[in-house]
Amino acid sequence: MDSKEISQAVIKRLPRYHRYLGELIEKGIERISSNELSTRMRVTASQIRQDLNNFGGFGQQGYGYNVKFLYSEMGKILGLDRQHNMIIIGSGNLGQALANYVAFEKKGFIIKGLFDINPRLEGLSVRGIQIMMIEELEDFIKENNIEIATLTIPKDKAGDMADMLVKYGIKAIWNFAHVDLQVPDDVVVENVHLSDSLMTLSYKLSCYEIENQKKM
Amino acid sequence: MDSKEISQAVIKRLPRYHRYLGELIEKGIERISSNELSTRMRVTASQIRQDLNNFGGFGQQGYGYNVKFLYSEMGKILGLDRQHNMIIIGSGNLGQALANYVAFEKKGFIIKGLFDINPRLEGLSVRGIQIMMIEELEDFIKENNIEIATLTIPKDKAGDMADMLVKYGIKAIWNFAHVDLQVPDDVVVENVHLSDSLMTLSYKLSCYEIENQKKM
DNA sequence: TAGATTGTTAATCGATTAACAATC
DNA sequence: TAGATTGTTAATCGATTAACAATC
Numbered sequence: 001m002d003s004k005e006i007s008q009a010v011i012k013r014l015p016r017y018h019r020y021l022g023e024l025i026e027k028g029i030e031r032i033s034s035n036e037l038s039t040r041m042r043v044t045a046s047q048i049r050q051d052l053n054n055f056g057g058f059g060q061q062g063y064g065y066n067v068k069f070l071y072s073e074m075g076k077i078l079g080l081d082r083q084h085n086m087i088i089i090g091s092g093n094l095g096q097a098l099a100n101y102v103a104f105e106k107k108g109f110i111i112k113g114l115f116d117i118n119p120r121l122e123g124l125s126v127r128g129i130q131i132m133m134i135e136e137l138e139d140f141i142k143e144n145n146i147e148i149a150t151l152t153i154p155k156d157k158a159g160d161m162a163d164m165l166v167k168y169g170i171k172a173i174w175n176f177a178h179v180d181l182q183v184p185d186d187v188v189v190e191n192v193h194l195s196d197s198l199m200t201l202s203y204k205l206s207c208y209e210i211e212n213q214k215k216m
Numbered sequence: 217m218d219s220k221e222i223s224q225a226v227i228k229r230l231p232r233y234h235r236y237l238g239e240l241i242e243k244g245i246e247r248i249s250s251n252e253l254s255t256r257m258r259v260t261a262s263q264i265r266q267d268l269n270n271f272g273g274f275g276q277q278g279y280g281y282n283v284k285f286l287y288s289e290m291g292k293i294l295g296l297d298r299q300h301n302m303i304i305i306g307s308g309n310l311g312q313a314l315a316n317y318v319a320f321e322k323k324g325f326i327i328k329g330l331f332d333i334n335p336r337l338e339g340l341s342v343r344g345i346q347i348m349m350i351e352e353l354e355d356f357i358k359e360n361n362i363e364i365a366t367l368t369i370p371k372d373k374a375g376d377m378a379d380m381l382v383k384y385g386i387k388a389i390w391n392f393a394h395v396d397l398q399v400p401d402d403v404v405v406e407n408v409h410l411s412d413s414l415m416t417l418s419y420k421l422s423c424y425e426i427e428n429q430k431k432m
Numbered sequence: 433t434a435g436a437t438t439g440t441t442a443a444t445c446g447a448t449t450a451a452c453a454a455t456c
Numbered sequence: 457t458a459g460a461t462t463g464t465t466a467a468t469c470g471a472t473t474a475a476c477a478a479t480c
Contacts, residue, residue, distance in 0.1 A: 093313035
């Protein structure tokens with residue numbers, strides 16, 4: 001479990017397993033084989049078994065996997081068995097939209113505060129979460145045991161803000177700004193580059209249009 | 217260019233190339249070698265050359281790549297050389313946040329309309345874009361030549377909505393709902409699963425914490 | 433026990449990196 | 457021309473799939 005490095009490809013698949021297992025629980029399904037799950041998820045059974053066995057043997061020969069148990073184990077692997085305190089830097093439309101999204105809270109990601117540089121937003125609150133000024137950031141992080149900072153600010157300010165957050169002890173940055181952040185090795189970054197995603201969609205769309213032109 | 221399939225891994229890297237090239241233009245840099253670009257982007261020069269050569273020979277031996285030319289070619293590949301008409305289904309916080317985001321417009325993605333089922337939103341508008349009811353959807357798609365539909369609705373409604381959109385002729389779905397959509401082969405889907413992204417971050421964070429515990 | 437299905441090793445496939453001839 | 461750097465082939469590396477012995 002600790003000797004071999006888990007590949008990025010596997011890591012990216014973990015939340016999807018967790019989601020499907022959650023849906024199985026909702027449907028009242030108690031056990032599942034890798035084969036049955038592979039049909040539902042449209043991946044190979046082999047891949048499922050390989051992926052899971054990176055973390056341990058959760059199944060039982062001749063039986064399959066106990067859905068609730070596997071769900072809970074996957075949750076532990078993903079760190080959902082404990083609370084993560086978050087802040088959102090940038091209280092514009094996107095920042096407020098994320099603050100309003102209660103599904104994160106259910107998974108243990110608690111949004112403790114919103115921050116902005118715009119003084120007109122000071123004192124306002126979103127779903128009971130106060131918008132504060134950047135000056136209060138350092139104290140707030142330390143006093144509230146904040147682990148994760150969400151960056152929903154313009155790209156030209158994201159680099160400096162990331163440096164500041166690292167200095168204040170933040171260990172994880174969920175980055176919505178359209179730049180690649182440079183942070184020390186012990187700080188993790190997960191990017192959500194919406195423009196990139198939209199361009200990828202556009203690329204795929206263009207491919208199909210070219211194909212269709214050929215057929216005509 | 218049309219015989220070999222482009223791998224998913226390459227496709228996902230294209231927007232990043234485009235972004236870096238745009239930044240080079242802003243900095244006034246006119247030519248760049250794969251080697252210099254590889255240093256900036258922290259990937260291998262070999263990968264850059266391989267990736268680009270999937271689409272054609274954009275460089276020149278002994279010279280490198282002309283930044284403006286390559287940027288423009290990458291834009292064409294990504295379909296940014298023409299306008300894409302979009303709608304947003306689900307005018308809650310996230311839908312409105314996306315509607316307010318002007319960077320998409322600059323890349324040719326024009327948000328033509330917002331939709332919702334909540335009658336209290338009817339007639340409201342975001343950045344001059346009207347919120348309409350689902351009943352108007354079919355006509356609107358056809359009359360406004362809509363290609364892309366953005367789904368920012370709850371997951372339990374996303375499947376049915378995707379079916380409806382396909383029926384109305386939508387060819388691309390940008391899916392923010394936390395489900396995997398089943399669509400015909402000629403419809404492309406790009407998922408933005410925010411919860412998955414956050415869980416991935418949480419996983420990476422947990423890994424580091426376990427490492428640090430070991431050192432103590 | 434017999435049947436089912438895992439965990440795991442081996443084989444295959446694909447993606448990345450290295451090397452170098454082509455060429456500007 | 458000499459130097460630089462691409463485009464492209466070959467080598468390596470890693471990820472996925474297949475196969476099957478272990479075992480419930």
